[in-house]
Each structure stands twice: as C-alpha cells, then as structure tokens.
Amino acid sequence: xxxxxxxxxxxxxxxxxxxxxxxxxxxxxxEYRDVVRYAEDVGxxxxxxxANRRFFINGIEQIQGFLKREAEKRKQRG
Amino acid sequence: xxxxxxxxxxxxxxxxxxxxxxxxxxNNNDFIIEDLDEEHLLVKETKVATLKAQLNQMLKERLKxxxxxxxxxxx
Numbered sequence: 001x002x003x004x005x006x007x008x009x010x011x012x013x014x015x016x017x018x019x020x021x022x023x024x025x026x027x028x029x030x031e032y033r034d035v036v037r038y039a040e041d042v043g044x045x046x047x048x049x050x051a052n053r054r055f056f057i058n059g060i061e062q063i064q065g066f067l068k069r070e071a072e073k074r075k076q077r078g
Numbered sequence: 079x080x081x082x083x084x085x086x087x088x089x090x091x092x093x094x095x096x097x098x099x100x101x102x103x104x105n106n107n108d109f110i111i112e113d114l115d116e117e118h119l120l121v122k123e124t125k126v127a128t129l130k131a132q133l134n135q136m137l138k139e140r141l142k143x144x145x146x147x148x149x150x151x152x153x
Contacts, residue, residue, distance in 0.1 A: 014091055015088060015094060016088075016089040016090070020084075021084050022085060022111075023080060025080055026080055027079070031080075046087055047087060047114075047118055054114075060082060
C-alpha cells in the first residue's frame with residue numbers, strides 16, 4: 001500500500017495533464033500571433049510553440065468566436 | 079486553414095516522456111497523437127488513463143530492486 005501511494009505521488013509530481021485543443025497550421029505569422037495573444041488574454045493558453053505556429057488551449061468557444069470575427073474582417077477588407 | 083485537434087496535453091520531464099513514447103510504440107502507436115517537444119505530448123483523451131496505468135507499472139518495475147533491498151533490510 002505504501003508503495004502505491006509513493007508511486008502515485010511521484011507520477012503526480014512529474015506528469016501534468018490538461019484536456020483541450022491543439023491549434024495549428026496558421027497560414028501567417030500575424031494570424032498566429034493575434035490568436036495566441038487573444039488566447040493568453042482570455043486565460044485559455046496552456047502551451048505554445050512560436051517556431052512552429054502552434055499552441056494548446058483548455059477552452060475553445062472564445063477562440064472559435066475570435067477566429068470567426070477575424071475571418072469576417074478579412075472578407076470585408078476583400 | 080487553421081486546425082483544432084482535440085486531445086490531452088501531457089507535460090512531463092524528458093525521461094518520463096521517453097517512457098511514454100516507448101509505451102506508445104509497444105501499443106501500435108495508439109496513444110500519442112503528436113510528439114510536440116522535449117517535455118510535451120498530445121495524447122488521445124480516451125487513452126490517458128491506460129497510458130498512466132502503464133507508466134505506473136513501468137515505474138514500479140524500475141523500483142523493484144530498491145524495494146527488494148528495503149525488505150531485505152527489514153528482515
């Protein structure tokens with residue numbers, strides 16, 4: 001029993017998990033930066049990898065709304 | 079087009095990550111969706127519990143020898 005507790009604690013310390021979505025394949029650096037900044041502002045950003053333009057979020061509703069609005073803006077600009 | 083891939087982000091040190099990749103390899107690569115960097119993996123949500131259990135098993139096996147020493151000392 002003692003061993004089980006020790007192993008669990010050891011794993012708990014060394015492994016952290018969070019559920020959510022990996023966002024990737026941003027067509028431009030600017031679009032990536034805008035969305036990543038927004039994700040950070042609303043507090044859903046968990047991890048990011050600027051070099052490969054990808055990041056992980058633990059909530060997607062706000063980000064989907066933001067992406068939609070950005071797409072609309074681009075459409076209007078033509 | 080931007081893609082959103084649902085999953086569980088696993089953050090751990092490099093030695094634990096190597097063990098998780100090893101477990102994935104021995105299970106038809108059915109656990110890991112993407113190897114992100116030295117300390118991060120994207121794993122299928124439905125497989126996290128199994129992966130954790132197998133990691134614990136692996137860690138336990140590694141501790142077998144020290145455990146033996148402890149029980150010997152107690153005797």
